[in-house]
Amino acid sequence: MDIRLFEEKICDIRFCRTCALSAFEQWKGWPITDAVPSLPMIQDGKCPVCGGTEAVISVNIAWLNIHGPYNTGLPSYWILKVNDRHTFEKKFPSKWGLPYYELVKCERCGGAILTSIFIPPIGWQLRQQCEWCNFTKTAEGK
Numbered sequence: 001m002d003i004r005l006f007e008e009k010i011c012d013i014r015f016c017r018t019c020a021l022s023a024f025e026q027w028k029g030w031p032i033t034d035a036v037p038s039l040p041m042i043q044d045g046k047c048p049v050c051g052g053t054e055a056v057i058s059v060n061i062a063w064l065n066i067h068g069p070y071n072t073g074l075p076s077y078w079i080l081k082v083n084d085r086h087t088f089e090k091k092f093p094s095k096w097g098l099p100y101y102e103l104v105k106c107e108r109c110g111g112a113i114l115t116s117i118f119i120p121p122i123g124w125q126l127r128q129q130c131e132w133c134n135f136t137k138t139a140e141g142k
């Protein structure tokens with residue numbers, strides 16, 4: 001599948017900013033290999049978990065690679081970062097894809113399931129993770 005087809009489907013999901021920031025403080029890993037934390041969405045103007053009213057939009061969340069001080073090759077690990085969309089690379093909202101790309105229906109339990117898409121220098125990788133039934137699906141292509 002052409003990467004541009006993913007760009008057409010980019011949508012804005014409104015997550016709770018407070019819950020997102022505290023979940024991201026704990027997260028450290030590798031895109032696609034490690035699931036991103038599930039986040040509550042703002043419903044009727046507030047977060048069902050903490051009551052917060054401030055939202056973070058899914059396109060403003062990116063993976064950021066961290067290199068150790070003497071590490072010049074592959075990143076040591078990745079973190080999740082909230083930023084303004086325009087401070088990320090313009091072409092695809094983040095040059096590494098979108099950890100929170102879209103919500104689809106879980107093919108096993110019918111619950112809402114999150115899709116992450118990682119765009120390394122070549123090709124793409126995708127992960128779907130259902131927080132209700134633990135269904136996981138990964139795919140990759142060019």
Ligand SMILES: [Zn+2]
Binds near residue numbers: 016017018049
């Ligand atoms: Zn919250």
Ligand SMILES: [Zn+2]
Binds near residue numbers: 106107108109111
């Ligand atoms: Zn499921």
